[in-house]
Amino acid sequence: MAPVRTDPARTDPARADLVAPRRGYAKGRARREEILDAATTLFGEVGYRSASLREIAQRVGISHPGLLHHFGGKEQLLAAVLAHRDERDDHRFGLSGARGRGALRALVELVADNARHPGIVELYCVLSAEATSPEHPAHRYFRDRYARTVAAVARHFAEIAAEGGLRPGVDPRAAAVRVVALMDGLQVQWLLDRTCVDMAAEVRAHLDGLLVEPLG
Amino acid sequence: MAPVRTDPARTDPARADLVAPRRGYAKGRARREEILDAATTLFGEVGYRSASLREIAQRVGISHPGLLHHFGGKEQLLAAVLAHRDERDDHRFGLSGARGRGALRALVELVADNARHPGIVELYCVLSAEATSPEHPAHRYFRDRYARTVAAVARHFAEIAAEGGLRPGVDPRAAAVRVVALMDGLQVQWLLDRTCVDMAAEVRAHLDGLLVEPLG
DNA sequence: CCTACCGATCGGTAGG
DNA sequence: CCTACCGATCGGTAGG
Known part of the structure; x- marks a missing residue:
């Protein structure tokens, strides 16, 4: 996969100071993070089986095929959520x-x-x-x-x-x-x-x- | 609701010794028990939200509208399952x-x-x-x-x-x-x-x- | 990232 | 207890 090309809005210096992503991938990574947080919340609310990709996607303001662009499928999203939490825990206590x-x-x-x-x-x-x-x-x-x-x-x-x-x-x-x-x-x-x-x-x-x- | 009328098969003395229900309601009560057991199992396997009435009904060998004839709805089935377990526990330990x-x-x-x-x-x-x-x-x-x-x-x-x-x-x-x-x-x-x-x-x-x- | 769609499945109801 | 059906929702894909 090729890096995201910079677009005018993102290279505009006036916006660059206000919005975080300045170079390729940064926006995608931020979006991934948003999705992981929303998934963590919904999985905690109703469990994995009863959580829907549409509900998670809606909470971050995208469509559910949009979510599937970042994570291959529901199971992969679950795995990513667990890995994401492990990273945090290891960083704080395990080490x-x-x-x-x-x-x-x-x-x-x-x-x-x-x-x-x-x-x-x-x-x-x-x-x-x-x-x-x-x-x-x-x-x-x-x-x-x-x-x-x-x-x-x-x-x-x-x-x-x-x-x-x-x-x-x-x-x-x-x-x-x-x-x-x-x-x-x-x-x-x-x-x-x-x-x-x-x-x-x-x-x-x-x-x-x-x-x-x-x-x- | 009127009691179930006895039918020939159930009053046939030759069968009465083999099959439990001899008078009205008994068959219905046995069916209710079957449903409660199947619901207990499936709720334990996948939780309440992810359990389907169709799956429970199938395990008892009836249709899902048939199940709904015994219990008004999914929530009422859950309440009945919990009450059923409480009866058992009270009978064995609470008292x-x-x-x-x-x-x-x-x-x-x-x-x-x-x-x-x-x-x-x-x-x-x-x-x-x-x-x-x-x-x-x-x-x-x-x-x-x-x-x-x-x-x-x-x-x-x-x-x-x-x-x-x-x-x-x-x-x-x-x-x-x-x-x-x-x-x-x-x-x-x-x-x-x-x-x-x-x-x-x-x-x-x-x-x-x-x-x-x-x-x- | 989107719209539009697929087949499958859901709880519940109609009507018998 | 049944068949047949309702509208809603599911994960995933096509195609852009």
Whole structure:
């Protein structure tokens, strides 16, 4: 595919200061971003299966064949949405490099950050439940994602255990399964009634119950 | 509505011993039950929104207008499915009369029983996430259901606390929120990979971590 | 990026 | 309980 040719409006210096895209592809990339955001929202609202390309396209002000020009099909749009969210998460937490107790603190921070972005919470909550079905296009994605997440948290618990920081009888891997489950379950209650639950506080309190010394 | 008139086949004594329905309404009630079971399964597989009345009807071997003869519309079918499951649950656990530690043991039993009925687990897991959307027809149902469940579990924790059976620093209500969240989150991981998680064992271990003495 | 269209499928109703 | 149908909506494609 050839780069988009510059048109008069986009090279007009008076407009160039007001509108972001100055060279080829930039406009297309911005449009892609708009579509991904709208898709994230709608997938979170009604799930993947019930979301329509027409509704997403309408929210960004284009036709649905226009949307399909940017993403080959509905499944590819879903894959792009998930990849887009992973990029963001990796950039913020995955590469934080924290280990042991520091990693648990980062986990609590992640939960607190999620509470400030309900759209993301909805996306994962609704899609993970929907993807429970083996035929769902994101089934493998979530299966692998949980395996990786649980393994990572288990490693942090094991590290804390090695330093004697874990209460007696706490198994690192089982504790990891439970922490991840707790985070997911809290999201359901929180989305149903946000005044009822403080997700980050609950996760922190749960973790403190597993540690010899509270996270602080 | 008038009761169904008995027809020759149903009053034939030779058949009456083989086929269940002997008097009016019985056949209709059996059909309703069939429909509710098929709807439970499909709602669990793809959620309420993506489930079609035609698919449910086909699984029972009738037409979809035939299904609508038993249930006025799709929303009423959903309400009937939820009420049907509540009846079952109340009959088995709600009225068990257990309190305090006994109630927690009954909770672990409930989780173990759920692991033997994946269809029910799927139903609640998928529908509760879907019903997170305020416009969902089951939104209020799940909102109220969680409020009731959390309150009931909190009461049991409070009772245990009054007898000094709760570890120091454990708040009955917060502990209840977390136990319910844990159960929900475990279901997602279990449905994604049933070999990875023992739901009942995890709930029991979690509870033991809150109690002065293990449930035993 | 658009309009126009494809075949398939949806919940619900008419009428028996 | 059925067939036949309604208007609406779906993902995707043709062709520009």
